Amino acid sequence: MAQFLSTETGDKILADDLLVSIGNSGAIHLIGTRIAAASATRPLAFVESPTYQWAVNVLEGCGFDITPIHVDDNGIVVDEIERLLIEEKVRPALVFTIPSHQNPTSVNLSLERKRKLIQLAETYNFYILSDEAYQLLSFPQYSVDSAFASQDNTEQGVVFTMGTFSKIFAPALRLGWVQANPHLIQWLVNHPLLVSGGGLNPLIAGWIEPLLTHGKLQTWLAQLRQTLWQRYQCMSNTLQQKFP
Numbered sequence: 001m002a003q004f005l006s007t008e009t010g011d012k013i014l015a016d017d018l019l020v021s022i023g024n025s026g027a028i029h030l031i032g033t034r035i036a037a038a039s040a041t042r043p044l045a046f047v048e049s050p051t052y053q054w055a056v057n058v059l060e061g062c063g064f065d066i067t068p069i070h071v072d073d074n075g076i077v078v079d080e081i082e083r084l085l086i087e088e089k090v091r092p093a094l095v096f097t098i099p100s101h102q103n104p105t106s107v108n109l110s111l112e113r114k115r116k117l118i119q120l121a122e123t124y125n126f127y128i129l130s131d132e133a134y135q136l137l138s139f140p141q142y143s144v145d146s147a148f149a150s151q152d153n154t155e156q157g158v159v160f161t162m163g164t165f166s167k168i169f170a171p172a173l174r175l176g177w178v179q180a181n182p183h184l185i186q187w188l189v190n191h192p193l194l195v196s197g198g199g200l201n202p203l204i205a206g207w208i209e210p211l212l213t214h215g216k217l218q219t220w221l222a223q224l225r226q227t228l229w230q231r232y233q234c235m236s237n238t239l240q241q242k243f244p
């Protein structure tokens with residue numbers, strides 16, 4: 001998995017940076033419950049507005065209050081977060097973002113904003129939940145964005161990048177991964193759910209493993225990007241013809 005992600009993203013990702021998840025909905029819940037349990041008061045989450053509503057519902061289910069933050073052409077407006085932190089002294093426990101091909105706006109979060117958000121997270125003591133459901137699905141002629149967690153050079157780690165096989169293979173697998181500083185990965189491994197259960201979805205993970213090691217998933221992903229590009233062109237041409 002580490003090798004597959006390193007090749008696809010250009011990031012240097014090691015096995016110790018990764019944890020198998022049951023997909024991004026499950027990862028949000030796993031991380032959300034960990035952070036909520038560590039909060040002395042009722043925790044607050046900053047989320048993009050608009051965003052994938054089910055992620056918000058999962059966070060609410062973990063006990064978070066929600067504050068929406070605007071999204072513009074460069075992703076979540078980090079200056080708005082900074083203003084809330086400094087001027088209004090609001091203290092979130094986490095910021096939830098979809099940095100690549102954001103759902104529903106499709107914008108990408110700029111590298112400059114990612115770096116600034118990491119600085120703020122370290123200073124004001126909150127985590128960043130980066131939902132990378134669409135990171136690997138750039139059109140063929142565009143390179144895939146580096147994972148947010150790969151920008152995180154803080155000592156203990158502040159960014160959790162969550163990836164899923166739902167969009168690149170099949171949602172019914174209920175399989176994904178979390179990428180983060182090994183310190184944060186260990187924090188998740190110590191989650192009572194994993195301690196009691198011993199891991200997440202091992203059979204399906206074992207079934208996917210040979211597809212990764214034999215390069216089948218890489219081939220499939222390249223075809224998928226090409227197919228999505230063709231569908232996009234078809235839709236775009238049709239819209240231009242029918243609604244000039």
Ligand SMILES: Cc1ncc(COP(=O)(O)O)c(C=O)c1O
Binds near residue numbers: 025098133176
């Ligand atoms: C941004 C985003 N995150 C998460 C999910 C759900 O992912 P999973 O199937 O891995 O739980 C979706 C599904 O549409 C999504 O669009």
